[in-house]
Amino acid sequence: MRIAIDCRLFSSYADAVVYQAFHWVHSIVSKTSTDEFFLVFDQQPSPDISFPTHCRPLIVKPAAKTGVLRGLWYDLRLPALLGKHQIDLFVGACGYISLRSSVRQAIVLHDMLSGEDFPAAAGWKSGLYRSRLKTMLEKAEIRLAAAEAQASFTGGSSFPVDAIPFFHLPVNSADLTDHSKRVLKEKLTGGTEFFYCEEGWNNLTEAVDLLLAFSAFKKRMQTGMKLVLGGKGTRGNEWKQKLDAYRFKDDVVVLPESMAKEERVKILTAAYGLIHLSAGAKTFWLQAAMHYGVPVVVNPHPVLADLGKDALLTCTDNPGESLAQNMMRLYKDENMRSVAIARGLTLARSWDPEMAAEAFYKKALTCKD
DSSP: OEEEEEOGGGSSHHHHHHOTHHHHHHHHHHHOSSSEEEEEESSOOOTTOOOOTTEEEEEOSSOOOSHHHHHHIIIIIHHHHHHHTTOSEEEETTSOOOSSOOSEEEEEEOSTTTTOOOOGGGOTTSHHHHHHHHHHHHHOSEEEESSGGGGGGBTTBOOOOEEOOOOOOSOGGGOOOHHHHHHHHHHHHTTOOEEEEEESOSSHHHHHHHHHHHHHHHHHHTOOOEEEEOSSOOOSHHHHHHHHTOTTGGGEEEOOTTSOHHHHHHHHHTOSEEEEOOSSOOOHHHHHHHHTTOOEEEOOOHHHHHHHGGGEEEOSSSSHHHHHHHHHHHHHOHHHHHHHHHHHHHHHHHOOHHHHHHHHHHHHGGGOO
């Protein structure tokens, strides 16, 4: 079978590091040497990116850096290339397929509508992408996603989706030893256990609600537990005033917004639990926490529930009393916490590019004439 794979967003290794599908694609092309693979780029790929010798790179210009150029690239230039090389299956690993090609196609749904930090060239937040997504899903013969529920967040339309978690942790150095975690914790919180939060304090109202829930937890449990806030949460004078007036301000650690993601992931690995109150289907921190054995408290969300299953502690409001109760449950019931960790680790082991590649091949075989 002649398979073309969209590698447009892999043109620079810096992008590939944060792009989940890169390692999945690498697993696919490494799995067999009997199929012919054509890796399609829109510019010269970085020399840091290597694939097996039976993969042929193809460059289709112009670089699709804007919505207009992406439409040109996928609907005019790409169909010509697929026809020229007699491609049997095109894999839209970057979330796009061509609307004008007669070649069988597979589309990979990422959490592109969630606002995660992905390459700007993806264009996933644009109106153009959203307007064509339903049509791409209708046209695709194979639809792959990290969670089946993702298909329901495409303009209200639902399509059959094969759930294959595309997950790659970009920070292998975060596999810290117990000693390293203790050193990190000593430096960050004086050795005290802490909850970590990246999603859920993005505006002043959310941030204050989070503080109120943490305050209820502290009062009832009479514990020295701390709260560490990372990422791009709310900032500014009004937030500073609220925090300065907060009863437990000495137990709240706000990380610099400029702190590298790699360093924040390391902090996560040492956390007692992750508070993940994402309003959308943001999955990176949830998956990272389960990968590293950190229990997770989340907002109710179909995609997160589909992905995390029974490994999650779910709030019933946003965040309010329910968050405080879940924090207390983790603190009081070590057995329940251990079960949540074990379930998360089991799920994380299934997020394997090799397993995802195997599942893809089972579907791809159905596309053969």
